[in-house]
Amino acid sequence: MSTNARDAGALAPPLDYLDQRTGLAKVLKEFSRKIFPDHWSFLLGEIALFSFIVLLLTGTFISLFFVPSMDEVTYSGPLATMQGVEMSKAFDSTLHLSFEVTGGLLMRQMHHWAALIFIGAIVVHMFRIFFTGAFRKPREINWIIGFTLLILGLAEGFSGYSLPDDVLSGNGLRITDGVVKSIPIIGSYLSYFIFGGEFPGQHIIPRLFTVHILLVPALILGLIGLHLFLVVLQKHTQFPGAGRTNKNVVGYPIFPVYAAKQAGMFFIIFGVLALMGATMTINPVWNYGPYDPSPISAGAQPDWYMLFLEGALRLTPGFLEVVIGGYTLSLNILIPAVVVPGLLFTSMALYPFIESWASGDKREHHVLDRPRNAPVRTALGYSLLSVFLVLVLAGTNDIIATHFSLSIEAITWTFRVLIFVLPVVTFTVAKRVALGLQRKDREMVLHGHETGKIVRFDTGEYIEVHQPLDEEERWLRVQHEPRRPIPLLPAQNERGVRRPGYRRDAIRSRVSRFFYADRVEPVTPAELAAAQAHGGHDEISASQHDAPELTATREGSSAG
Amino acid sequence: MSDESTEVGLPVEQHALPQRFENPGLPEHHPRLTDVDDGAAKRSERIVVVLFMLSALGTIGAIVAYFTVPPGATIASIRLSTMLIGFGLAATFIFAGAASVHWSKSLMNDHEKIEYRHPMVSDTETREQASEMLADGMSDTGLSRRGAIKGAMITAVALAPLGFAVPLIGSVGGDWDISKFRHTMWKKGLRLTHDPTGRPIKASDVTIGSAVHVIPEGLNKLEHPLDEKSKAMVLVIRLDPRDLHEAPDREGWSYEGIVAYSKVCTHVGCPVALYEQRTHHLLCPCHQSTFDISNGAKVIFGPADRPLPQLPITVDTEGYLVAQSDFHEPVGPSFWERLK
Numbered sequence: 068m069s070t071n072a073r074d075a076g077a078l079a080p081p082l083d084y085l086d087q088r089t090g091l092a093k094v095l096k097e098f099s100r101k102i103f104p105d106h107w108s109f110l111l112g113e114i115a116l117f118s119f120i121v122l123l124l125t126g127t128f129i130s131l132f133f134v135p136s137m138d139e140v141t142y143s144g145p146l147a148t149m150q151g152v153e154m155s156k157a158f159d160s161t162l163h164l165s166f167e168v169t170g171g172l173l174m175r176q177m178h179h180w181a182a183l184i185f186i187g188a189i190v191v192h193m194f195r196i197f198f199t200g201a202f203r204k205p206r207e208i209n210w211i212i213g214f215t216l217l218i219l220g221l222a223e224g225f226s227g228y229s230l231p232d233d234v235l236s237g238n239g240l241r242i243t244d245g246v247v248k249s250i251p252i253i254g255s256y257l258s259y260f261i262f263g264g265e266f267p268g269q270h271i272i273p274r275l276f277t278v279h280i281l282l283v284p285a286l287i288l289g290l291i292g293l294h295l296f297l298v299v300l301q302k303h304t305q306f307p308g309a310g311r312t313n314k315n316v317v318g319y320p321i322f323p324v325y326a327a328k329q330a331g332m333f334f335i336i337f338g339v340l341a342l343m344g345a346t347m348t349i350n351p352v353w354n355y356g357p358y359d360p361s362p363i364s365a366g367a368q369p370d371w372y373m374l375f376l377e378g379a380l381r382l383t384p385g386f387l388e389v390v391i392g393g394y395t396l397s398l399n400i401l402i403p404a405v406v407v408p409g410l411l412f413t414s415m416a417l418y419p420f421i422e423s424w425a426s427g428d429k430r431e432h433h434v435l436d437r438p439r440n441a442p443v444r445t446a447l448g449y450s451l452l453s454v455f456l457v458l459v460l461a462g463t464n465d466i467i468a469t470h471f472s473l474s475i476e477a478i479t480w481t482f483r484v485l486i487f488v489l490p491v492v493t494f495t496v497a498k499r500v501a502l503g504l505q506r507k508d509r510e511m512v513l514h515g516h517e518t519g520k521i522v523r524f525d526t527g528e529y530i531e532v533h534q535p536l537d538e539e540e541r542w543l544r545v546q547h548e549p550r551r552p553i554p555l556l557p558a559q560n561e562r563g564v565r566r567p568g569y570r571r572d573a574i575r576s577r578v579s580r581f582f583y584a585d586r587v588e589p590v591t592p593a594e595l596a597a598a599q600a601h602g603g604h605d606e607i608s609a610s611q612h613d614a615p616e617l618t619a620t621r622e623g624s625s626a627g
Numbered sequence: 628m629s630d631e632s633t634e635v636g637l638p639v640e641q642h643a644l645p646q647r648f649e650n651p652g653l654p655e656h657h658p659r660l661t662d663v664d665d666g667a668a669k670r671s672e673r674i675v676v677v678l679f680m681l682s683a684l685g686t687i688g689a690i691v692a693y694f695t696v697p698p699g700a701t702i703a704s705i706r707l708s709t710m711l712i713g714f715g716l717a718a719t720f721i722f723a724g725a726a727s728v729h730w731s732k733s734l735m736n737d738h739e740k741i742e743y744r745h746p747m748v749s750d751t752e753t754r755e756q757a758s759e760m761l762a763d764g765m766s767d768t769g770l771s772r773r774g775a776i777k778g779a780m781i782t783a784v785a786l787a788p789l790g791f792a793v794p795l796i797g798s799v800g801g802d803w804d805i806s807k808f809r810h811t812m813w814k815k816g817l818r819l820t821h822d823p824t825g826r827p828i829k830a831s832d833v834t835i836g837s838a839v840h841v842i843p844e845g846l847n848k849l850e851h852p853l854d855e856k857s858k859a860m861v862l863v864i865r866l867d868p869r870d871l872h873e874a875p876d877r878e879g880w881s882y883e884g885i886v887a888y889s890k891v892c893t894h895v896g897c898p899v900a901l902y903e904q905r906t907h908h909l910l911c912p913c914h915q916s917t918f919d920i921s922n923g924a925k926v927i928f929g930p931a932d933r934p935l936p937q938l939p940i941t942v943d944t945e946g947y948l949v950a951q952s953d954f955h956e957p958v959g960p961s962f963w964e965r966l967k
Contacts, residue, residue, distance in 0.1 A: 345713020
C-alpha cells in the first residue's frame with residue numbers, strides 16, 4: 068500500500084508522508100485553490116489579524132523581561148532622572164526593558180503601536196461589514212464573534228496599557244475603580260474583587276498580567292480561529308458586479324495568489340509597525356514616573372479606544388448622583404460609563420437581528436450592498452459614528468481648550484448639546500445623501516453619461532447627447548433588489564375577529580417602515596425601454612418625471 | 628398601506644420585458660503588460676528579485692546594528708539603537724512584502740476564477756436523518772421515562788461550578804471588609820506633612836494663595852503606603868480669611884485661612900491637583916470637575932456631584948499643622964453604601 072501510494076500520487080515527499088498519516092491531500096484538494104474575491108476593503112480584517120500576530124511576537128519578547136509585581140524597589144539603573152526613586156518592580160522592569168535590553172524599547176513601542184492599530188483595524192473592518200451588509204444571513208454568528216473580539220481587544224488593550232504601573236495608567240485604574248464603585252449594590256465588593264482589597268493594593272498588576280498574557284489572548288486566538296473558519300466555510304462575500312451572483316464567488320485562488328498577497332501584506336504590516344516602533348515614541352513611562360496616587364499631569368489621555376468612555380464621563384453633569392433610601396446611586400457615572408456604552412455595544416451586537424426582523428428577509432446574502440442602497444442602515448452607521456466622534460472629542464476637551472484657547476465650560480456644553488443633536492442631523496443627512504446617490508444611479512441608467520456635446524435639431528431645439536451605459540456599468544446600478552416595508556395585515560379577519568399577534572405585527576411594520584418607507588427602486592428593463600422610447604428628449608423627460616415618480620412614496624404623505 | 632408595494636417609476640408599456648435586468652456575466656479578461664510583453668515580465672521579475680535582496684540586506688543591517696550600537700546610558704544612545712534595529716527590521720519586512728505583492732500582481736496568473744456556492748442549509752434528507760439520530764439517541768437514554776435522572780443530573784451539573792467558584796470568589800477579594808472606605812489614617816493631633824518628603828508643615832510657612840500637597844505624618848513608614856495615600860492625601864490651601872466662606876458647622880475646621888481638603892475627586896477618584904489661585908478654583912485634570920475652595924469646595928462645574936471632604940485642622944504647640952480628627956465622611960468616589 069505504501070509503495071503504491073508513492074507511485075500513484077505525485078505529492079512531494081513531506082506531503083506524502085503527512086497524507087499517508089492524516090489524509091492531508093483531501094484538505095489540500097479542497098482548500099489550496101479555493102477562490103477569494105478581491106477588494107481592498109476585504110483586507111481591513113487582515114490588518115487586525117496581522118497586527119495581532121505582531122502583538123504575539125513582540126508581546127512574547129517583552130514578557131520575558133517584564134516582572135509583574137508591585138513589590139517596591141529603589142531604582143538604580145542608568146536613567147538619571149529616576150535615580151533613587153521608589154517604584155514597583157513592574158515599573159522598574161519596564162525601565163530595564165526600555166533602556167538596558169537591546170531592542171527592548173523597539174519591541175515595546177512596536178507592541179503598543181500594534182495594539183492601537185489592532186483595535187483600529189477591528190473597528191474599521193466592522194464598519195466595512197456594517198455598511199456593506201456583510202452581516203446578513205448566514206453571517207450573523209460571525210458578526211457576533213467579531214463583536215466579541217472587539218470587546219476582548221478593548222480588554223486586552225486596557226489590561227496591557229496598565230501593566231507598566233506608571234502614573235498615567237495608574238490613574239486610569241483609579242478611574243476604573245471609581246466606575247466600578249458606582250455600580251449599585253455590588254460595586255464596593257466588585258472593587259475588592261478586582262483589586263484584592265482596597266485600591267491600589269498589591270494584586271492588580273499580577274492579575275492584569277494573567278488576564279493580558281493568558282486569559283484574553285487565548286480567547287482572542289480561539290475566536291479568531293472560529294472567525295476565519297466560518298469565513299472559509301461560508302465563503303467570502305463579494306461586491307456586486309458583472310458575473311458576480313449570490314450563487315458564485317469570483318476571484319483568485321488561495322494558492323498561490325492570495326498566499327503571496329497575504330504574506331506580502333503581513334510583511335508590510337510588520338515592517339510598518341517596526342518603522343513606527345523605531346521612530347515614534349509611544350507611552351514614554353519614564354517621563355510619567357511610577358504610580359503614586361497623588362501626582363497627575365494636565366492633558367492626561369488614555370489610548371484612543373478608551374477616549375469615548377473618558378469623554379462620556381466628562382460630559383455627564385454631576386447632579387445625576389442621587390440618594391435613594393440612604394443608598395447612593397451615582398447615575399453621573401453609571402450612565403456614561405456603563406449604560407451608554409452598554410446600549411451602544413448591545414445595539415451593535417444585535418443589529419443584524421433587528422434588520423432582518425425589520426426586512427422579513429430570511430434568504431442568504433453573499434453579494435454585498437452598496438451602502439447607498441441601504442439608506443437607513445448607512446445613516447444609522449454614520450449616526451453611531453457621530454456619537455463616537457463627539458465622545459472622543461469630549462475625551463480630549465482639555466487639549467482642545469488649551470490648543471484653541473477656548474473655555475472648558477463652553478466646549479463641554481457644546482458637546483453636551485451635540486451628543487443629542489449631531490446623531491439626528493447626521494442620520495438625516497446621510498440618509499438623504501444615500502437616496503440622492505440612488506437617484507443619480509437611476510438617472511445614469513435611464514439617460515447615460517453626459518458627454519458635453521450639444522446638438523441642435525432642425526426644429527431649433529438644443530439637447531445634450533448622452534452616451535448610454537455599457538452592460539457592466541448598468542448592472543452595477545440595477546442589480547440590487549428593492550426592499551419594501553412589510554405590509555401590515557388588518558387587525559381583524561374577514562369575520563371581524565381580532566387577529567392574534569396583531570400588536571406585534573403593528574410594531575414590526577412600523578420598524579419596517581422606518582427602514583424601508585423612503586426608498587428609490589432600481590430601474591427595471593421596462594422603465595429603461597420607456598425612457599429610450601422618449602428618444603432624444605432625455606433631459607426634458609427627466610425633468611418632468613423627476614420629483615414625483617423617480618422617488619418612492621414618502622410614508623407620511625402616501626399612507627391614506 | 629397598499630401603495631407602498633406598488634411599482635414606482637416611469638409608465639410601463641412593454642409588458643413583455645422581464646421584471647429585472649439580467650446579470651451580463653463576467654467581463655472580458657484584459658491581459659496585463661507582463662502577459663503580452665516578455666520584456667515587461669523580465670523587468671517585473673528583476674524588481675521582485677531586487678526587493679527580496681533588499682529585504683535580506685535589511686536583516687543583515689538589523690543584526691549588525693544589534694551588535695555594534697547597543698544602548699548606552701543616555702536617551703540619545705537608546706534612541707539610536709532602537710532606530711537602527713527598527714530600520715533593519717522595517718526594511719526586512721517592507722521589502723519582502725513589496726516583493727510578494729508585486730510578484731503576485733504582475734506575474735502570477737490573474738485570470739479570475741469562479742467557484743460555486745451551495746446554500747449553508749443541509750438538504751432535507753440529511754436534516755431528517757440527523758433529527759432521527761438525535762431522537763434515537765434521546766430514546767436510548769430513556770430520559771423521558773426516567774425523569775428522576777434528569778432532575779438529579781441538572782442539580783449536579785448546576786452545583787458543580789460552585790466548588791470552583793466559591794473558593795475563587797471568596798479569596799480573590801481579600802478580606803472583603805469594605806468599611807475601610809470610611810476611614811483614613813488621619814486622627815487627632817497627627818501632623819500634616821509635605822508630599823512626598825514627609826516634612827511637617829509650619830502654619831506660618833504657608834503663604835496666602837499657595838497650595839501644599841500633604842500626606843499624614845508616618846505614611847511613608849507604613850507597609851503599603853500607596854493604599855493609605857490613595858485615601859489620605861490632602862491639599863492644603865491658604866486663602867485670605869476675608870475670601871473664606873465657611874458653613875456654620877465647620878467654623879473652627881480651618882486655621883487662619885488655611886483649609887485642608889481631600890485631594891481625591893468625589894467623581895471617580897483622580898487627584899484634584901490643579902489650583903487656580905486667582906479664582907480659588909480647584910480643577911480635576913481627569914474630567915474637569917471644578918471645586919470652589921473659598922466656598923466649602925462645592926462643585927461649580929463638571930461631572931462630580933459632592934464637595935471635596937474637608938479635613939478639620941489646627942496647629943500644635945510648636946505651630947505645626949495637625950489634624951483635629953479623621954475626615955467626617957468617606958473620601959473619594961461615591962459608592963452604594965456611602966451614607967449607611
